[in-house]
Amino acid sequence: MVAIVAFLRRWRSDSGAELIEFAITFPLLLLVVLGIVDFGFLFQKYVVVTNAVREGARLAVLPDYKPNLDANVRDRVDQYLTAAGMTDPGRTVDVVASTMTIGGLCVPAYTVTVTYPHRFSFVGGIARYFGGTFGTSTLTATSTMRAEAAVGACGP
Secondary structure, three states: OHHHHHHHHHHHOOOOHHHHHHHHHHHHHHHHHHHHHHHHHHHHHHHHHHHHHHHHHHHHHOHHHOOOHHHHHHHHHHHHHHHOOOOOOOOEEEEEEEEEEEOOEEEEEEEEEEEEEEEOOOHHHHHHHOOOOOOEEEEEEEEEEEOOOOOEEOOO
């Protein structure tokens, strides 16, 4: 009987409960903290891609860069991304010429679109461990600027 009472006292003891609680909550806390870090990196890269698009669009509307426009814009966007340390393969730069109508006059405009792949460092690995596919995301930014040129009448 004494052995049973001692055994039941051991089960009622709280020693070690903190360790069990820590073992249950620590992975969730770690996932939240690493998720915040990962999304911080995602946001930082998105800001860089947005600024690179603006740089490319600004270059496209300047009259001195009209010869080899696509190559000049791509080079400038690549320079901006490389300076920020974003050298991952798979990025694309598209330049599209169009016209805008302002006050009945046609103004040439250029739209630059950049797509950049982003790999999640921490959250993607944790998701793959549990069978998820939360590994990559594509960042896309677009900027349209009107050309610094004389405007003309729209139509033929």
